Amino acid sequence: MGSYQASFRVWRGDDESGALQDYTVEVNEGEVILDIIHRLQATQAPDLAVRWNCKAGKCGSCSAEINGRPRLMCMTRMSTFTEDEVITVTPMRTFPVIRDLVTDVSFNYEKAREIPSFAPPEGVAPGEYRMQQVDVERSQEFRKCIECFLCQNTCHVVRDHEENKKSFAGPRFLMRVAELDMHPLDAKDRQKAAQEEHGLGFCNITKCCTEVCPEGIHITDNALIPMKERVVDRKYDPVVWLGNKLFKRSGSKS
Structure with a gap:
């Protein structure tokens, strides 16, 4: 040509x-x-x-x-x-x-500030952090994000419904929450925050965010769907629910 x-x-x-x-x-x-x-x-x-x-x-x-x-x-x-x-x-x-x-993409920076950073457990110093290689590899993909916000732009939850912006973080930042939730040393309750604070329930996994990602990150399959599964298990699975109740009860006695 x-x-x-x-x-x-x-x-x-x-x-x-x-x-x-x-x-x-x-x-x-x-x-x-x-x-x-x-x-x-x-x-x-x-x-x-x-x-x-x-x-x-x-x-x-x-x-x-x-x-x-x-x-x-x-x-x-x-x-x-x-x-x-x-x-x-x-x-x-x-x-x-x-x-x-x-x-004006300031919406994205506002959502980024709403997500607490990595929070190690008490008594563990930075030099004492240890992870299995499988845990490193599990979330490595998400760190390729270049903050282009194309996934945020194409997500119809905010693209077609301006009113959702207040309560929905969007795929880029739900991916960030999922990444932190996968970290074995993170001490914060990311699953509860994803559902109650960042609008995970708004996502209906159409995969439009994945389709436009220039880095080829599998946002939906590897971050959002697994996060949804963990949230649902915790809230509705009777075995998980009973285990949480027993764990909290035994912990309160110590």
Whole structure:
């Protein structure tokens, strides 16, 4: 594929109003969407606002929606589109627009602050932490998250229902709760918090978050579903319920 002229439709506007604008931009072999957005800034729209940093799929900054699908602009190759295809680039729909392709993602940082950090048991010093390799590997996948918030953006629980944002942490942060719950030394009751404080019950495991994750993290299968299973076992399994009651009773006598 050599150079050619591509048709782009880019959303321009702010938090009050905006619309899609048409552009024709040169495309060269090997380029990605972010390259074209930068060329558009350099040649036709110097005031176009876009957030980016590493251009290597590791900072999560350039999240947007390309032809309606949440993606990283730096990881979406132009070769995946035909030369006569009109490519639409819009800001993430779930978060308020600041200007053009830049959205206000502060919702995610607010949810992050609501989750208490790792809490080791009393009497265990940092140098005394010990984990089995199987426990390390179990949650290692979740640490690949680059905070692009594409999973948060595509989750219909908040995407289609603004009123849920207050009580639902979203897949990225429920994954964080699940990761902490899997840690054998974490002393906090993550299961109760997931259900009562972070809205785990809102998730109906449609896997849309997993589908858009640029790091290929199996958010639904490896974090959310196992977390739901542990919460349900604890609350409804009669054997688990009886065991919890007996454990609490024996503990209160000591």
